[in-house]
Amino acid sequence: xxxxxxxxxxxxxxxxxxxxxxxxxxxxxxxxxxxxxxxxxxxxxxxxxxxxxxxxxxxxxxxxxxxxxxxxxxxxxxxxxxxxxxxxxxxxxxxxxxxxxxxxxxxxxxxxxxxxxxxxxxxxxxxxxxxxxxxxxxxxxxxxxxxxxxxxxxxxxxxxxxxxxxxxxxxxxxxxxxxxxxxxxxxxxxxxxxxxxxxxxxxxxxxxxxxxxxxxxxxxxxxxxxxxxxxxxxxxxxxxxxxxxxxxxxxxxxxxxxxxxxxxxx
Amino acid sequence: xxxxxxxxxxxxxxxxxxxxxxxxxxxxxxxxxxxxxxxxxxxxxxxxxxxxxxxxxxxxxxxxxxxxxxxxxxxxxxxxxxxxxxxxxxxxxxxxxxxxxxxxxxxxxxxxxxxxxxxxxxxxxxxxxxxxxxxxxxxxxxxxxxxxxxxxxxxxxxxxxxxxxxxxxxxxxxxxxxxxxxxxxxxxxxxxxxxxxxxxxxxxxxxxxxxxxxxxxxxxxxxxxxxxxxxxxxxxxxxxxxxxxxxxxxxxxxxxxxxxxxxxxxxxxxxxxxxxxxx
Numbered sequence: 177x178x179x180x181x182x183x184x185x186x187x188x189x190x191x192x193x194x195x196x197x198x199x200x201x202x203x204x205x206x207x208x209x210x211x212x213x214x215x216x217x218x219x220x221x222x223x224x225x226x227x228x229x230x231x232x233x234x235x236x237x238x239x240x241x242x243x244x245x246x247x248x249x250x251x252x253x254x255x256x257x258x259x260x261x262x263x264x265x266x267x268x269x270x271x272x273x274x275x276x277x278x279x280x281x282x283x284x285x286x287x288x289x290x291x292x293x294x295x296x297x298x299x300x301x302x303x304x305x306x307x308x309x310x311x312x313x314x315x316x317x318x319x320x321x322x323x324x325x326x327x328x329x330x331x332x333x334x335x336x337x338x339x340x341x342x343x344x345x346x347x348x349x350x351x352x353x354x355x356x357x358x359x360x361x362x363x364x365x366x367x368x369x370x371x372x373x374x375x376x377x378x379x380x381x382x383x384x385x386x387x388x389x390x391x392x393x394x395x396x397x398x399x400x401x402x403x404x405x406x407x408x409x410x411x412x413x414x415x416x417x418x419x420x421x422x423x424x425x426x427x428x429x430x431x432x433x434x435x436x437x438x439x440x441x442x
Numbered sequence: 443x444x445x446x447x448x449x450x451x452x453x454x455x456x457x458x459x460x461x462x463x464x465x466x467x468x469x470x471x472x473x474x475x476x477x478x479x480x481x482x483x484x485x486x487x488x489x490x491x492x493x494x495x496x497x498x499x500x501x502x503x504x505x506x507x508x509x510x511x512x513x514x515x516x517x518x519x520x521x522x523x524x525x526x527x528x529x530x531x532x533x534x535x536x537x538x539x540x541x542x543x544x545x546x547x548x549x550x551x552x553x554x555x556x557x558x559x560x561x562x563x564x565x566x567x568x569x570x571x572x573x574x575x576x577x578x579x580x581x582x583x584x585x586x587x588x589x590x591x592x593x594x595x596x597x598x599x600x601x602x603x604x605x606x607x608x609x610x611x612x613x614x615x616x617x618x619x620x621x622x623x624x625x626x627x628x629x630x631x632x633x634x635x636x637x638x639x640x641x642x643x644x645x646x647x648x649x650x651x652x653x654x655x656x657x658x659x660x661x662x663x664x665x666x667x668x669x670x671x672x673x674x675x676x677x678x679x680x681x682x683x684x685x686x687x688x689x690x691x692x693x694x695x696x697x698x699x700x701x702x703x704x705x706x707x708x709x710x711x712x713x714x715x716x717x718x719x720x721x
Contacts, residue, residue, distance in 0.1 A: 236625055237624075237625075238621050238624070238625070255624075256621070256624035256625045257624075257625075257627060258625070258626060258627030260625065261625060261626070262621075262622070262625040264618055264621070264622060266618050268616075268618045268619055268621075268622035270619060270622075270623075270637065270640070270641070271641075271717050271718070272640045272641065272643075272715070272717050272718075273640075281623070281626050281628075281636075282626035282627050282628075285623075285626060285627045285628045285629070285632050285636075286627055313716075313717045314717075315717060326622075329626065330625075330626075333626060333627060339625075
């Protein structure tokens with residue numbers, strides 16, 4: 177059975193009253209179905225504004241679909257919860273909490289004993305390479321370190337799924353590549369089911385076991401490409417001919433959609 | 443880091459240094475900042491001194507700095523001015539604390555829960571424009587001329603402003619922080635108490651600092667009518683004897699107390715919320 181079932185989920189944002197009359201309703205997502213197997217690492221690839229973040233937010237329970245339903249382990253999703261850990265593109269660490277207390281946040285909300293909270297937090301902070309920064313405040317950290325903390329914070333809750341919404345999008349290229357390896361390493365170890373949204377083709381191929389390409393707005397799944405590159409993967413895989421072949425194909429798919437988006441805006 | 447990036451090259455040629463000093467948004471060195479701040483005070487006293495000692499203004503209208511100081515000394519030694527100050531400070535703090543006690547929780551509730559906001563917002567916006575001083579005759583009727591009346595003037599003057607400010611602050615908390623808390627398993631109560639509350643605390647503290655400043659203007663107005671003690675009462679008393687020295691000294695003391703509380707609030711804010719410092 178699939179871990180996650182997305183069944184004919186669609187989303188239309190209602191029009192808003194403005195100075196020049198009510199704006200038309202925006203169709204963000206066409207009816208979309210997707211099955212995600214346990215331990216799968218799925219990347220959702222698409223041009224900006226294609227509804228890929230909307231789809232992820234519906235799975236997270238932060239948006240309600242206009243129609244359709246999302247099932248996690250056969251249970252319908254009715255709102256956000258700790259079984260689906262999320263890392264956002266924006267830096268969402270709580271600025272008033274230390275790095276350690278940020279990672280403890282979810283455990284504390286669940287009423288886990290303090291000693292256990294600290295043990296779990298320190299374990300995951302070590303895993304993302306932040307040993308020694310436990311007592312720092314988020315403002316004292318670089319963007320990459322903040323996102324690593326956010327990842328540790330999501331993992332500390334031991335969620336069934338990890339949802340990532342362009343978590344490395346605001347980082348510089350070099351940092352992003354190191355973060356990809358870090359995340360992949362953690363996935364290879366824990367085998368959490370991951371849904372990762374990105375517009376970066378290299379990133380999508382490098383980490384995924386499946387790349388799902390979405391079309392320009394209104395978003396719908398255009399193609400579903402299994403990535404059969406061996407694990408564990410290192411950054412060196414990015415220069416192999418197999419990788420290049422995937423990249424060529426996906427570049428073509430995305431290019432068509434990007435041009436469509438541009439001509440829609442014109 | 444930010445400084446080295448945003449530092450534009452100073453223009454070449456004459457006046458380059460001054461031009462560099464007046465680059466928009468460029469910070470000044472701490473030492474220069476202090477010097478400039480003090481020079482404004484020096485200039486103020488200088489102007490005052492010239493106007494009075496130079497004989498440009500009659501002493502009846504404006505006492506000289508020296509006379510004001512002498513009047514102040516007499517106030518403390520002969521008229522028990524320290525008690526007046528204590529009484530006024532007590533009234534401000536009592537009225538202000540009462541206002542904060544009502545406004546902060548209500549403002550947080552309004553910011554967090556939109557039906558509460560919808561219920562109170564229109565009324566509070568209306569009440570906010572009712573001038574506290576206009577209530578004085580009514581309050582005397584209700585509460586007499588005792589302490590309660592003075593405290594209520596300050597309360598009415600501050601509470602509605604503070605409610606609106608706190609509600610706006612809480613409404614403006616980043617939604618992605620709230621969403622992050624939900625995905626970590628926080629429930630409604632946890633989001634209010636462990637996200638909205640800490641996230642808005644530094645700004646609420648800042649709002650309290652501003653409103654405390656306004657509370658000081660209300661207390662003096664309240665003390666001009668039907669008071670037997672307090673700084674405002676002393677000022678109105680001094681007017682009866684045309685003692686501009688005492689009046690000026692009284693006003694000055696209020697300024698100094700304001701400066702001190704302001705500094706205390708800032709220091710406390712930096713202490714309580716060190717994480718909010720580097721923004």
